[in-house]
Amino acid sequence: MSSTRPSPATDDIPAVTVKGVTKRFGDTEVLQGIDLSVPTGATTCLIGPSGSGKSTLLRCIAFLEEATTGTILIHGDPLGFAEGPNGQRSRLSPQKIRAVRSRIGMVFQQFNLWPHMTALGNVCEALVTVRKMKRSEAEDLGMAQLSRVGLENRAGHYPSELSGGQQQRVAIARALALDPEILLFDEPTASLDPELTGEVLNVMRDLADSGMTLLVVTHEIGFAATVGRRIAFLDHGKLLLNGTPQELFGEPRHPRLGQFLETYLDRGAATLL
Amino acid sequence: MTLDFGLMLDKMPEILSGLWVTLWMWVVSTILGAALGFLVATARRYGPAAVNWFLKLCVEILRGTPFLVQLFLLYFGGPFVGLRLEPVPAGLIGLTIYASAYFSEIFRAGFQAVPRGHVEAAECVGLSRTQILRRIIAPEMTMLVLPQCVNMAIILIKETAILSIITVPEMTMVIGAIGSQQYAFVDAMFLLAIFYWVLVEICGFLGRLAEARLSKFRFAVS
């Protein structure tokens, strides 16, 4: 599986390249021409007001939505559509699409664990059904992933028997089990009680420290400022700002970003900037 | 009303054989009806629009007419189109088709109740469409619709009584016949009511048992 990892020589190719991506839902253009590159081996945080299109962009990168126009590359390989010489798009075969998609892991706000499987069952499912691993092998690997998120002693629990924070950590282990090149997070702590966000953020911090490529949509500005190598600020379907935390959060601040950050001052995030 | 159970005791072998016919025809038509209903619901959800439209019409007709009428049409009307069936196969086919219409509606609602995110999570880890149906949607749906399925099974056990109309030798026919011969029709019907009620209670009990076993993963918070 490690053979799917890019060799160090290709590490200067971004993990994700988004080129001119637009997305329409009916008459509304939710993404209005996004260009973004996500560096390999670092954490990029995507912030912005609610409804600005963060989830839609992340879902396009996970190929849960198809971009209306534009191209997305995963380590240089086209996702979903190949671009012809004249810029026309043609759909790739389902196998090709799945091959590229399998290099991306996704963690949802709502965890989306399968309720009829135990924690270990959730982590092992794709290893057995997709990767055709033997159940015992898959379980060894699954246990290793569960210990990585500190849940090896919850392997036999069903999602309903776990706290929200534990469920989200299982969901992270499930994504990690497939050894993805990039992990996408869509507001992973937004549906958790405040006292449970820490355990999930800590796991994510460990992943970032271990050199994984993370793309995180988050309202945890403190996390973005301390863990994010790059911050992208999305507003009304446009990528307004993209830079280091210092560039974005330091003075002078872009007025729209300033406005957006104001809403967090009450929550004590200002002290973290 | 003179309850003469001694008299009924003499007829025990017949009664037991009637009970047996009721039981197996109920179990088989429930299982086949649920399986067929699942196929119909799946075809309606994933098949072409024309298939969905056609099956919807069939389901509407089956749900909009009495089982008694459907059974008459199958058994007495069948020969006019070259379909000549013995009572037992006719009853089994009729009950299965009748059941499948209701089961398909139960499963259709079940499909809609599986959270979209659970399917998306499966897509993200690379499961194919059929793997998602088999590994995620079908099991999740089963636990969501289990109470309605138990309810349907209970309705079906009572519907088996109608099979007596086309001379299927099930419980109602056997006990009804004994009652008429012995001029104790009310007693016989009373006994019959108790039999059905006990079967319904057993079915309900098994359903609750299954639900309790599934409950730990039924209400996953998400």
Ligand SMILES: Nc1ncnc2c1ncn2[C@@H]1O[C@H](COP(=O)(O)OP(=O)(O)O)[C@@H](O)[C@H]1O
């Ligand atoms: N499936 C959809 N159909 C129609 N509109 C949608 C759909 N998904 C998202 N939208 C709209 O797109 C906009 C951006 O949504 P989203 O990407 O979820 O924003 P964010 O994650 O930044 O809060 C919103 O106005 C939302 O209503």
Ligand SMILES: [Mg+2]
């Ligand atoms: Mg969102």
